[in-house]
Amino acid sequence: xxxxxxRKYLLQLGGPLIITFAFAVLIAVSWRKWMSILIDFGRELxxxxxxxxxxxxxxxxxxxxxxxxxxxxxxxxxxxxxSFTSLFICNLALLWLLTIIIYYFVLRLSDRLTATxxxxxxxxxxxxxxxxxxxxxxxxxxxxxxxxxxxxxSMVAMAVLSQVFLSQNKMASIIVGLSTxxxxxxxxEIFVALSFSLVMGFVAFGFFPKSDLKHNILNILLIVIxxxxxxxxxxxxxxxxxxxxxxxxNLMGAWPHIFNTEVVNLAFYKMxxxxxxxxxxxxxxxxxxxxxxxxxxxxxxxxQAMLSARRRGHPASWVLFCSY
Amino acid sequence: xxxxxxxxxxxxxxxxxxxxxxVAPPLPVVMLLIIGLLLYRLNQADDLETxxxxxxxxxxxxxxxxxxxxxLFKVTFKYYSxxxxxxxxxxxxxxxxxxxxxxxxSI
Numbered sequence: 200x201x202x203x204x205x206r207k208y209l210l211q212l213g214g215p216l217i218i219t220f221a222f223a224v225l226i227a228v229s230w231r232k233w234m235s236i237l238i239d240f241g242r243e244l245x246x247x248x249x250x251x252x253x254x255x256x257x258x259x260x261x262x263x264x265x266x267x268x269x270x271x272x273x274x275x276x277x278x279x280x281x282s283f284t285s286l287f288i289c290n291l292a293l294l295w296l297l298t299i300i301i302y303y304f305v306l307r308l309s310d311r312l313t314a315t316x317x318x319x320x321x322x323x324x325x326x327x328x329x330x331x332x333x334x335x336x337x338x339x340x341x342x343x344x345x346x347x348x349x350x351x352x353s354m355v356a357m358a359v360l361s362q363v364f365l366s367q368n369k370m371a372s373i374i375v376g377l378s379t380x381x382x383x384x385x386x387x388e389i390f391v392a393l394s395f396s397l398v399m400g401f402v403a404f405g406f407f408p409k410s411d412l413k414h415n416i417l418n419i420l421l422i423v424i425x426x427x428x429x430x431x432x433x434x435x436x437x438x439x440x441x442x443x444x445x446x447x448x449n450l451m452g453a454w455p456h457i458f459n460t461e462v463v464n465l466a467f468y469k470m471x472x473x474x475x476x477x478x479x480x481x482x483x484x485x486x487x488x489x490x491x492x493x494x495x496x497x498x499x500x501x502x503q504a505m506l507s508a509r510r511r512g513h514p515a516s517w518v519l520f521c522s523y
Numbered sequence: 524x525x526x527x528x529x530x531x532x533x534x535x536x537x538x539x540x541x542x543x544x545x546v547a548p549p550l551p552v553v554m555l556l557i558i559g560l561l562l563y564r565l566n567q568a569d570d571l572e573t574x575x576x577x578x579x580x581x582x583x584x585x586x587x588x589x590x591x592x593x594x595l596f597k598v599t600f601k602y603y604s605x606x607x608x609x610x611x612x613x614x615x616x617x618x619x620x621x622x623x624x625x626x627x628x629s630i
Contacts (some may be wrong), residue, residue, distance in 0.1 A: 305613065308580045309621035317616045324600060325609045336605045346606040353610075357582055364575040388607070392589035400582040403565060407574045471604070473597025480548070480596040488549035493531065495619065499627055 214315035218298060221319055225327045226291065233287065234340035235333035243344055247272035248281050257449040258440045265452035266433050267384035268344035287339055290347070294326055294338050297351050304358035349389035352381040356393060363418050364404050367411070372418045376425025383430060387454050397422070547598045550611040554588035557618050560626075580617065587611035 234240045249260055250273035256266050272286060279285035298318050306314040326338040335342040356378035362371040379397065382390045405415055430450060437446035448455070456462050466475070473480035561581045568574045587610040594604045598611070 301613065304579075304583075305617055308576060308583070309617050313617055313620040316620055317613050320612060320616055321609065324612065325605055328600065328605045330601045330605075336602055341606070343603070346603070350606060350609065353586065357579070357586060360582065361575050361579040364578060365572065388593045389590070392586050392592070395589055396582045396586040399585050400578050403562075403578050403581060404574070407565075407568075407571070407578075471597070471602070472594055477596060483545075484548040484552065484596065484598075487545045487547070488552055490545055491549055491553065495623070497531075499623075502624075502627065 210311065214311045214318075215302065217315060218302065218318045218322070221322055222295065222298065225322055229327050229329065229339075233327075233329070233334045233337055234342075235335060238333045239335050239342040240340060243272065243340075243342070244283060244286065247276055247286075251276045251281055255437070255440045257437065257445070263453055263456065264343070264345045264386060265384035265450065266437075267381055267429075268348050271348060272344060290339050290341075290344075293347070293351060297338070297354060298322060298326070300351075300354050300358055304354060307358070307361060343386070345385040346389070349382050349385035352378040352385070353389060353393045356382070356397070360397065360400060363422075364400075367414045367418065369418075369421060372421035373425045376422035377429060379422065380426040380429040383426070384433060384450070384452070387452065387457055544600060546612075546615070547600050547604075547608055550598045550608060550615065551588060551591040551595055553615060554584055554591065554611055557584045557614060558588065560622075580614075580622075583610065583617075584614050587614045 246256070246260055246262065246269045250256060250269055254260055256262050256269055262269065272289075275285050275289040276282075279289070298321065301321055302314050302318050305317045328334075328337040330336075334340060338347050341347045356375045359371045359374045359378070362368050363375060375397070379390075379393060382393050401415065401419060405412070433450055434446050437449055440446075441449065462468070469475040558581065561577055561584060565574060565577045565581065568577055590607045590610050591598055594607050598604060598608050600608060600612075
């Protein structure tokens with residue numbers, strides 16, 4: 200093997216190797232310290248355990264989100280046994296898959312260094328997040344699996360959609376539709392974000408002069424049809440137990456609560472959205488934006504100064520480099 | 524000038540206990556700025572592949588902005604906000620590490 204080819208392979212594998220290493224280290228460091236056994240997480244174990252025991256969601260167990268996540272977790276329990284270990288091992292596998300999807304999605308939009316950095320930030324800051332006294336808000340033992348499954352399916356849909364634009368691949372359209380359907384069965388806020396983004400993407404692509412209108416319409420039809428497949432599947436599953444009307448409202452998950460002002464105006468939701476101390480939070484926003492712009496401006500000016508000094512062969516370039 | 528600005532930004536940011544968390548609150552505004560810039564660049568794109576890539580990034584930026592909708596005035600990396608702010612943080616990384624240097628080169 201010649202050196203050039205070896206170097207090329209090393210560059211290609213460098214990012215994924217660093218990410219894999221970080222993933223392994225983060226698992227080792229945080230092993231079994233991900234969540235609080237007293238706060239929130241009990242629901243995630245209990246509901247899926249009861250489903251494996253033969254109970255029916257919404258019929259035997261009251262639940263306020265879409266049905267996808269409890270049934271996915273119940274599938275893990277059915278396949279690997281009812282235990283916390285089964286759940287977190289499967290979640291780690293899903294997390295690994297999500298990291299790969301993020302890597303290739305970001306790589307398509309940028310370069311290897313950016314894709315590696317994005318995955319590192321995702322793993323260190325979000326996937327193994329433990330900024331609070333109770334873990335729970337990470338991707339290994341989330342307080343709500345709907346968030347993880349929703350983000351996972353959204354990333355799949357967005358990563359595959361560029362294939363729909365470029366190659367008019369019908370299978371890609373079906374995957375986008377199925378993923379969007381899966382997101383609908385999780386949480387409303389994620390579905391709203393994904394569906395509006397997909398519509399915006401197709402509108403933007405439709406307006407592009409060189410796009411093929413006939414293929415675009417065919418792809419949209421395929422996405423819409425495949426979107427309804429998982430939704431219809433769950434509807435037909437619940438229908439014999441709760442009837443058509445309740446099955447329909449159950450699939451709506453948390454949607455009806457969005458328009459309930461009593462729920463929306465609860466102190467908890469006001470705190471979550473920042474409406475409890477609006478002006479203070481807006482002050483934080485402006486302050487953060489100012490600092491971010493300052494850092495970006497500094498980086499840009501610094502880069503320009505270095506380039507200009509190097510071009511002139513000025514010794515200041517070395518001083519600037521060292522100070523950097 | 525750049526070095527002075529960088530020092531100033533560092534000094535200001537370190538007045539807070541967990542300075543790096545300050546990057547979270549302005550994410551919705553930053554997403555809007557990125558969306559505006561991408562729309563401008565999309566208007567200038569002339570081949571299908573560039574347009575498809577720009578639209579994919581635009582899609583991610585728009586998704587990231589809407590994900591911040593529920594926590595619009597209090598984006599943090601804590602609580603449930605950590606899940607909702609994740610796409611916007613990835614978008615910011617792509618923009619700062621890839622798009623911004625390219626933009627600077629083209630000026």
